[in-house]
Amino acid sequence: MELQTLTFLLVGLSFALYIAIAIWAKAASTKEFYVAGAHVHPLFNGMATAADWMSAASFISMAGLIAFSGYDASVYLMGWTGGYVLLAMLLAPYLRKYGKFTVPEFIGERYYSKIARIVAVLCLIFISFTYIAGQMRGVGIVFSRFLEVDIITGLLIGMSIVFVYAVLGGMKGITYTQVAQYCVLIFAYTVPAVFISLQLTGNPIPQIGFGSSLLNESTYMLDKLDRVVTDLGFNAYTEGSMSTINLFFLTLALMAGTAGLPHVIVRFFTVPKVSDARKSAGYALFFIALLYTVAPAVATMSRLNLIETVNGETSQGNEYKSMPQWFKTWENSGLLGWYDHNGDGKVQYANGAVINGKSPVFDEQRGQYGERVITNPSEGKITTGAPFANELYVDRDIMVLANPEIAGLSNWVIALIAAGGIAAALSTAAGLLLVISSSISHDLLKSTFAPNISEKQELLYGRIAITVAILIAGYLGANPPGWVAETVAMAFGLAASSLFPVILLGIFSQRVNRAGAISGMLSGLIFTFCYIIYFKGVFIQPFAENIEANWLFGISPQGIGGLGMLLNFSIALTVSYFGEPPPKEIQSMVESLRIPRRIASS
């Protein structure tokens, strides 16, 4: 069958499945809407958490990021999985014991302060919207490339699907669709990886494959890749170029940020028991690790495949005319481009900038070989150590999506990748939309500004809030603001420096009081926010160039959340030490969080 028909078929089937689940799992009470009635089996919650967590960034972008930065990208692998250790031991079981609906609710009650609760709501909304914009871009990419519909139509379809199951089913509908989405995405991710690993090494397990020797050759795959990329003027693939301190803080920020993300934490409110919360953190990491341990294998193999396809057997470049079909389809989508610096009609890939600026600008006309003409080429200087000037622009986001095509796998595998990418984006978007809507209907309306509304009204407001949030998310997807990519760093940094320390101290210290928590949260938040703005600009012109020489202690804006977290901890502890301890009832509340057993009389 044709690729497009197959893609429509697979994506359509997966959508039908999600809708069917939504109709089956309609939420009737606020408890079902916010936390799925706290009836979810830990195994299912593990899968749902994995789908919730693994976004378009994990599915589409991560392997590409590793493919082009090698060892340095290990920070994402360790950071985004190590956070689950923190969740399982430091947060999830105790927050489950607390047993209410939202993260700001916990912060507000533990620190006996409405201000703390509102600050937490603001952090949550900012973090979540930042994230959603990225998901919507992922949906857009998949739709426009594989289904060849325009991005707006793609977005509208995606938004209506999320609308149906999130608005109807709330957390209950979202949970069970996430279970289905996990199955779709993990199948889509691993199947091509298994085939490619077999092709290259004869070993079907990608995790072992990328540490094996290549078929018909005696060299190990990683050794070969190291040699090939250094010959082209890049750093060795398995060696880093970032400073140790920056690697450290970046990993720390990602780990603590993962543990502090509200849409992840809230998933642990949905299981029946405290011991189930621990268990489902374990299951979640298992399901996440299935993808995260395959990703570096996909990265290694796709980088090697790409270089060999482009530069050819001779390593001197292949004729543009002989490029395979995928090269031209991705060129048409604007995510790949070729500028013939030396005018030999061959595509050459090496270290160096092929264009000026971040992305290529294409002319309407075609060049002499039928290629799209790039109007912003660089001078085409040869980078030190490279054999020729780089002529290839590749957006790293296409690596996972193009991988099966590069390896020449059959159409149904490629169609599967499309369905998987959409599943990853939709499942995360739905989880984020839910925490936004519950923080508005529950934390802002019911508990702060309109305490007299009935449960039915609260449920209605929750559904209205989620609808509005979907519309805003759709708008952000259609008109992606320039700062979207920049703010992803901010989402993790802010979660690590604001929410994570305050929740942790709320459980592990009986001494930390209201003043300590609020001053800690605000100082971590403001410090991190300002540092990122200072270098990245976001809404304004950056104050200083974003280079290592300018950074504080050599820590990049992505990693500054780690330092912000330490600042939050030390200020919260110091301020609390000089103030009054929290009231008696708060201290006994903390004690009860630490014990799984429910006290009969309360």
Next chain:
Amino acid sequence: MSSNDNNKSYWKENLKLIAVCLVIWFTVSFGFGIFLVEQLNEFNFGGFKLGFWFAQQGAIYSFLILIFFYIYRMNQLDKKYQVND
């Protein structure tokens, strides 16, 4: 033993367990994957340099083992102190 003391010693044992787990957590990721990566890269593990393997594979496997070890030990502790829910 009063239920208060019981709960206190349960919490103490939990804290000790968490401390042990977090030391290992730190060692396999920040230790082997970042600080000692160059030294470990001198050794090979199949077709991997050892430090590189820890950073991209080994740390994740260790995290998994750690969490399941913690779950197992906590279930035991819950029973020992009869605090299971």
